[in-house]
Amino acid sequence: MSLPYLNLREMEQAAAGVLPPAAFAYYTGGANDEHTLRENREGYARLKLRPRMLVDVSHIDTSTTVLGLPLAFPVGVAPCALHGLVHPDAEVATARAAASLGSLMTLSTMSHRTIEDVSDAAGGQFWFQLYLYKDREVSRALVQRAEAAGARALVLTVDAPVLGRREAIIRTPVHIEPGTVLPNIGPRVPGSEHLDDLQYFDSLLDPAITWNDIGWLRGITGLPIVLKGLLTAEDVALAVQHGCHIWASNHGGRQLDTAVTALDALPEIAEAANGRAEIYLDGGVTRGTDVLKALALGANAVFLARAVLYGLALAGEDGARHTLELLRDEVRLAMMLCGKTQVSELGPELIWR
Ligand SMILES: Cc1cc2nc3c(=O)[nH]c(=O)nc-3n(C[C@H](O)[C@H](O)[C@H](O)COP(=O)(O)O)c2cc1C
């Protein structure tokens, strides 16, 4: 299907016209005054590129690998809850879109579709994002299912021991269709009727999660573990000590407002990791030049959340694919204009200081 949108911002604007109000509030919103949400985007515009000239750019290779998995271009899909709020095919559509382009799907714990269905749709090329429940046995079972279904890594989200204050969804709460059972959550426990759907999910999360739980997780899985939501050198040093990889993120400005952006934190993160772990990043990426900047400062790949959801809302699998295709083509063009022919050539000298 050919879609008319020229860039991710146009898709966002178009999606705003079709999203039901609760999904709009949930997808677009950030925490508190949304300073971090805005800064995630604005930070990219402030960083200036130092392009090199008179380089033969007639052949460009955008491919890379993450944890040994080949990617056609250095962009994956970040975990997002509840794709089914905007499209009946939900995470299966997103996973198909990502797989069709050689990208990578990260499946959220809070999905509408099962891990097994998404694995099939992704051709086995997917990561599973884990929220640690108070009930560790439920988490253990999820990890085992993800591993059995062929997940290539576990992404443990560590910046949400409790959900941030997102005022848009306090006003317009998300409602999951009555009768829908989210496969990784199961039926509601009696006595939780006073909580809306997200508050209920929040009540399952364990605010007591610590570094000791990384040892527990390591003990129950042989999969690589990626910690999502790290923003400081101190935590990166601990992550490396625990044998984990690093996903720099402030959760799309949805958790701690005024937290540093992943882009600003990236230099200290890369320095602390010192090549001992892979580094991924998300937050506010909407242009190919954003991807180049993140890679130049030390990320191995970047991930997109909202932009993919907007594509899904507009046109299901085709829409999610359109989002990823636009960015893939922009990455290629930006590399040509920077005089870079391979992803491995993107280093700090690309950034003007
Ligand atoms: C609607 C929505 C749902 C999300 N759900 C999850 C989730 O289930 N697990 C998680 O680790 N992060 C979740 N995130 C955070 C994203 O993975 C990502 O960190 C963040 O949105 C930044 O990317 P973006 O600026 O491209 O949206 C969610 C974000 C959005 C917008």
Ligand SMILES: CC(C)CC(=O)C(=O)O
């Ligand atoms: C179900 C939520 C905890 C998912 C999430 O991470 C988010 O909404 O940002």
